[in-house]
Amino acid sequence: MAADVAGYSRLMHNDEEATHAGLTALLADVVEPVIAEHGGHIVKNTGDGFLAEFPSAVEAVRTAMQFQNRIHELTMDDAEDRRIAFRVGINIGDVIAEAQDIFGDGVNIAARLEGVAEPGGICISQTVLNHARDKVSFEVEDAGEQTLKNIARPVHVYRIIIEPRRRPPTPKPGIAALALPDKPSVAVLPFTNMSGDPEQEFVSDGVAEDVITALSRYPSLFVIARNSSFTYKGRAVDVRQVGRELGVRYVLEGSVRKAGNRIRVTAQLVEAGTSNHVWAERYDRDLADIFSVQDELTEALTTAMAPAIADAELRRAMRKPPESLDAWAAYQRGLWHLSKATEDDDATAEKFFKQAIDLDPTFGGGYSALALYQLQTAALYQKLDLSTAQRSAEALARQAVALDGSDAEARSCLGWALQARGEADGALAEIERALSVSPNLAIAHGHRGATLIFAGRPKEGLTALETCIRLDPRDPYLAVRLLHIAGGLYFCGEYEASIVAAKRVIRSYPDFPMIYRWYAAALGQLERPAEAKEALEKAVSRAPAAFDMYVRNRAPWFRPEDHAHLVEGLRKAGWKG
Template sequence: MALDQTKRKLAAILAADIAGYSRLMGADEEGTLARLKVLRRELIDPKNKQHHGRIVKTTGDGILIEFPSVVDAVRCAIEVQQGMVERNADVPQEKRIEFRVGVNLGDVMIEGRDLYGDGVNIAARLEALAEPGGICISRTVLSHARDKVSFDVEDAGEQTLKNIARPVHVYRIIIDPSQRSATRKAEIPALALPDKPSVAVLPFTNMSGDPEQEFVSDGIAEDVITALSHYPSLFVIARNSSFTYKGRAVDVKQVGRELGVRYVLEGSVRKAGNRIRVTAQLIEAGTSNHVWAERYDRDLADIFAMQDELTEALTTALAPAIADAELRRAMRKPPESLDAWAAYQRGLWHLSKATPDDDATAEGFFKQAIELDPTFAGGYSALALYQLQAAAIYQKLDLPNAQRSAEALARRAVALDGADAESRSCLGWALQARGDADGALAEIERALSMSPNLAIAHGHRGATLIFAGRPGEGLAALETCIRLDPRDPYLAVRLLHVACGLYFCGEYEASIEAAQRLIRSFPDFPMIYRWPAAALGQLGRTTEAKDALEKAVSCAPGAFDMYVRKRAPWFRPEDHAHLVEGLRKAGWNG
């Protein structure tokens, strides 16, 4: 029998790429390449040699380096990023070259000079999670390097990485603590408490030791959020923002400040055999005082009944603050199959990442949820939302076909559970996508009457009003959406709608400022540039307008064709003409 000739070894792998590389090349191809050559010669190659690294491969904007020691890999990563901070100090933000770096220690396969395997793949996935100028490392790297290299970290929790079987615990190395603190304060201003009782439900901790149960604990927390959102006298932070604290050791006082809430609910889930234990505690954020706590032991078959008990007990604990709340609870209909529910939760996680690849993965999970439980409304509405997003944002699906399919799916969800506010809101969004603004608003308003704190419904309402000729009202609804969900993963889309709403109001300077905020926060988001181009054109700032117009065409040619050369169904003719007028003043000859 022939022996397996594959060679393996343990290696420290550093993966790096350039944030916003396409944008930099589009703006100044020759200048960007020249600066990259200088960086390689003066910074990266010397640091790599100093720390005994071997360059495995390079791409246009990326590099993969092998180190014999994880200590050397971390030192090299930190020193390169510190060097980039110094080099970028006097460079305008839009021209800065900023690296994202991932470092992993793992088993790799050797083939010639190349390396393969999860050890390499995880490093690449960690790099994708890093912020521009940042470094992400795995727990293995932290364990080996922490006492040998001086650095501080921020715990990013367990992350599900593409094509990696098990979640990886990720940490972010803090390059410049003082600068990071200032950035955090700018990104997350202290929020004033609302004029009604406010609560954030943190993701429940999975105590089972089984990553597969992560979606059970996530789902329990999400259903508690849904139940509390039905009370109009409560202010409830949306799941997307609450779940940014997942996997982190948090200070409830900090959570209260950052999310602007009075109460924080946290808990844990432990599964053993066919039994499940859920513990929960309600804390007043300002004082860290415990308001209420409870433990539930149930058979796994009774998990949904247990959720009802948990939400009822929590709302009862808040009774002094919500005495005037309506005595009604319209929980969504739970699926008959726990497997369907888990597939649905997995799909939501990927959908929230708002990337084309994650969208495709989410689609598979939603279809799986429907196959496992055809009576579960959530699977249909989530699949509809995926289809609309894939068509309108990424042009991955034919728009008319996606509209028809999404509307049918949303109607199926509403037929299965007419009390599910998210299904109603999704149906409204599907109607809006084919230009039925009145029908859309009717469904979205019904959703908000069921769940006044449903952030996504406020977002759908805002966009629908903007494209229905009521941009002022739409902007107010978007402001409510962003306040309810300050860390919304779809914030880029919300800011896009803010920019176009301000444009339709004739507030061109404000529209440009909103667009610039979006570009600063999401430099790779391609959908925004047509709006500042049109606004700059209206203001007669032709040089800036021409630059934005070139980016609008080059960064998203499919979107430019769909929204400018043609007219999307939800655009009124007069609004489309208003946009085209500005673009022609910017220099477009279409």
């Protein structure tokens, strides 16, 4: 059993002496006697909580329910911002025992279960439920399989309903719970000023406001306006209630603490419906120019959050059976298959993108993704005629733009469709329009980088591709980004670096055939004949149609001089064509 006090730092900040005295009394008068009564013992205290072990899961559950009820009775009249409430996690597992501690996966999982429990609540694993359900009278709420921090496999989590009156708050009378939008939705709550200095309030408010502004530029996110999310300022809130009242799936909460010339910002992203922690981070900065630091913190927070939300949405979509997918989930499933960079997965991705369009013809993401799929399958696997794919992809991209002219992803997709026809100037114009709307849109930076590389500006292109990968390290198109980096380095004459980049692709995507062409050409330029010959054989045998398209012929987006440069390296590698 792992337990801690919810909001302990906030309680200590409000009244350190009263919090310490109250916690000490609850542990001595309630928790410790109940644990001993049921045959358990406290292994160690953790400052704001404890770790205990029991001879059986049944006794651990009885203990937790008993002391949680008793603590609730003792504290129910306390002010909400002063109330002490434990969160408890219970798991079964083998442990490594030392004199003052226990270790092992079983302990780690219990600690993570405690982290997703509500204040005053208890979370248990499937194994605990199986052991205790017929021996202790309780109901559970199934929270589903959850990915817990530093735990390799998802854990099926159940919340014990101690008493119906202690369930999470329901919406206020007359206020209906808002329906969730058809894309990931997030509310950024005002950050708590932990500095004890009212003058620092503008810093904590400023960080939250800037994060709201930055996130609102992501076309894939639905972001609640400041005026709504800031109504929770100064209140102890339940993220589930926030989710219901604002109609959002995710809630970002955080704090700002200033000490001397240093500032610390902590933030955590929580899935409102389950209270599951999706992402958390801490940032420490020197406080020289407050506005520069605020800008830096905002960029760091939004850069980390957007991929975290995308990853959470992808996991959520993958848990749904295909027949129950909505348009957004079908789109996410398609992106997952596209990220595998194999011919079969590309074909599966197409089915999901078409399903997304069928389910919601007004969802622009389905059209954009299907367009990118068509360009990719024609360029990488030659499964579609290139000219046919170019026309179809451009039409799909224009359909996405017509649905929403401010959709930055649609604009970027249209730019990529123009690039495929060799219209670099038009492509860059559309991509720049996308970035003016959403400056941190990773896919737009990726399209810009590749367009610049094939437009004779490879150094600028490489910088844009690095930005793309930094903004979204799990980009579904990562294999293609890395392929373009290898090509860009080759065009810069940095052949050794191109080889390193090519090997990175081969390690991560061993079934991706396109990289061997650049690998062979770079080895040829460096006069490494044995390695170059082996790479050349793979370039021809693994993708003969692609070799014809890019080497024997010239793709529309290749400049003649760049094509000649590639052919030169391949001839040095031993190609006789």
